Amino acid sequence: MSTPPARSILLASPPGQFDLILEDIQSIAPKSLSEDVIDVSALRAEWAATTGHAIVETSAADDTTDESNGCIDALRKAMDDYVNLKFTSPGVRAAHRVKQEDGGETITITTYAERIDLANHSVGSWNACYAVNPSLGHISGSVSITAHTFENGGNVQLHSNMSLDETNAECITSNDNADKQLIWAKSIVKQVQAWEDKEVMDKLADMYERMNNEYLKSLRRVMPITRTKMDWNVLAHRVRITLGEGHDKDKLKHQH
Structure with missing residues (x-):
């Protein structure tokens, strides 16, 4: 019999998030956590043992x-x-x-x-x-x-x-x-x-x-033709946009 998806998801929970993911699964698919499908207490103990977390709970x-x-x-x-x-x-x-x-x-x-x-x-x-x-x-x-x-x-x-x-x-x-x-x-x-x-x-x-130069290269924006990296200063971009919008409005007023 194949492993229930909920069980696999819970065993793959990142540190400190087993119970949070359990709550999400309960809200989305409560039937997948029924007692005849999964013993949650035993699964929590298995997760703690395989990840090593059980050690910090032991006196x-x-x-x-x-x-x-x-x-x-x-x-x-x-x-x-x-x-x-x-x-x-x-x-x-x-x-x-x-x-x-x-x-x-x-x-x-x-x-x-x-x-x-x-x-x-x-x-x-x-x-x-x-x-x-x-x-x-x-x-x-x-x-x-x-x-x-x-x-x-x-x-x-x-x-x-x-x-x-x-x-x-x-x-x-x-x-x-x-x-x-x-x-x-x-x-x-x-x-x-x-x-x-x-x-x-x-x-x-x-x-x-x-x-930065190898693993994530395919995930980021290619450097523009200016060979200048994007400036990610959000505040500066917001100021520039605001000033630009004001300038456009003045142009429209002059046209009318």
Whole structure:
């Protein structure tokens, strides 16, 4: 059976807009959200899990359900410091989770941040996931970024997914002393920061610089024969139009 359109639309909701889109669908096509077609509560939970938003709704106590492990404790502390340092812009909500996977062989670090500013028609989210194998000394990861801006019927979304190839890291075991585990954890976070600065932020900055001359070239007005770009000073154009209208009226008076 094909996926109901309403379900697909809701799962594709930009950050902070699941419930707003839900209201729109309810007003347009309420039957598409009937209980026998869609379990909205389960769908909201699925959306939160797939986008990473669920992390910011989870209390810190829920992140300590794993058996106590020195390596995990050290990573949580190091990530606390990193998130508190890097995700401090006004309006940003950020959280992270460090958990054991694969029977304890792998530690997963997940970081999620979002900035919802619907009043200014702008939202964005950051979802990063890193897999660390302490005994083998390996770390790999991925980062997903979503940005959405909308105004007066316009709707522009950016979705960027970046894979970070596995690289070597220091080895550690839960039997090592706490000082060594903390040094190891800081080295892991240092690799995370290097990836996010060089492989993510620098590449995004380069893309934004090239966007004006490459990606958006086909969407804007071609430069006129004067080779002078359009002056988008709205106030100046309004004054020019007003003066022009006054001049035309005077001409009509003289003609009569």
